[in-house]
Amino acid sequence: MMQKTVIEVSHLYKDYQTAAGPFPVLKDVNLRIESGDYVAIMGPSGSGKSTFMNILGCLDKPTKGQYVLDGHAVATMEENDVAGVRNKTIGFVFQGFNLLARSSLLDNVALPLVYSGIEKSERHARAKVLLEKVGLAKHIHSRPNQISGGQQQRVAIARALVNKPSLILADEPTGNLDSVTSEEIMALFGQLNQEGITIVLVTHETDIAEHAKRQVRFLDGKIVQDTRTHASQVLDSEIMP
Ligand code: ADP
Numbered sequence: 001m002m003q004k005t006v007i008e009v010s011h012l013y014k015d016y017q018t019a020a021g022p023f024p025v026l027k028d029v030n031l032r033i034e035s036g037d038y039v040a041i042m043g044p045s046g047s048g049k050s051t052f053m054n055i056l057g058c059l060d061k062p063t064k065g066q067y068v069l070d071g072h073a074v075a076t077m078e079e080n081d082v083a084g085v086r087n088k089t090i091g092f093v094f095q096g097f098n099l100l101a102r103s104s105l106l107d108n109v110a111l112p113l114v115y116s117g118i119e120k121s122e123r124h125a126r127a128k129v130l131l132e133k134v135g136l137a138k139h140i141h142s143r144p145n146q147i148s149g150g151q152q153q154r155v156a157i158a159r160a161l162v163n164k165p166s167l168i169l170a171d172e173p174t175g176n177l178d179s180v181t182s183e184e185i186m187a188l189f190g191q192l193n194q195e196g197i198t199i200v201l202v203t204h205e206t207d208i209a210e211h212a213k214r215q216v217r218f219l220d221g222k223i224v225q226d227t228r229t230h231a232s233q234v235l236d237s238e239i240m241p
């Protein structure tokens with residue numbers, strides 16, 4: 001069976017407008033990611049990884065080029081329509097967890113459902129299931145500052161899952177965690193990928209990137225390497241000799 005393409009980026013450019021004029025950051029980036037893949041984006045600081053992830057997440061627009069997300073040409077769509085596609089398709093995980101400090105873990109995970117118009121009891125029921133899934137069933141009424149960094153990232157992952165996304169985008173999700181905790185978080189991403197969620201994560205650590213099936217390396221705003229270390233369900237022409 002043909003795999004569905006989740007992400008298709010062609011001839012993508014991004015310039016930032018600065019006082020000194022346009023500053024080119026992404027320069028003719030081309031990338032296709034099929035459903036079920038697990039991709040690590042690597043490269044040195046300043047190579048454009050976060051800029052690229054922000055465009056993948058529809059948080060920013062390219063200066064030039066095409067981006068088709070789940071069949072939608074989001075680079076040229078209206079902002080409201082883009083938001084609809086984004087909310088339905090993508091769950092975000094950040095380096096700094098980005099939890100609400102004054103809210104319980106339950107409310108943090110349930111928050112994205114407020115915008116879906118789902119009533120509170122149902123929101124809490126769904127959030128509870130996800131907190132159980134990430135191993136935090138005992139802590140649902142705690143606040144973020146009462147749990148460890150690794151646990152906070154688990155909460156953020158549960159929150160990312162609450163709208164049942166097909167794609168998770170994570171920018172340096174283990175960047176604030178020690179190596180043992182990082183491995184635990186990577187095990188959780190691996191489990192989610194096994195369950196069929198497509199994952200794209202940024203890391204500059206090789207041992208973290210090895211958890212992914214495919215490693216894409218940026219340098220100076222271009223993809224300079226694209227390798228696959230783990231077989232994917234995907235029958236991918238790029239890996240054929
Ligand atoms: P990475 O995530 O790989 O470290 P970034 O995408 O954050 O790289 O940044 C790539 C380049 O773009 C860097 O030179 C950075 O300074 C520059 N940059 C990032 N955001 C902006 C912005 N909003 N305005 C101008 N330059 C930016």
Ligand code: MG
Binds near residue numbers: 049050051
């Ligand atoms: Mg970055």
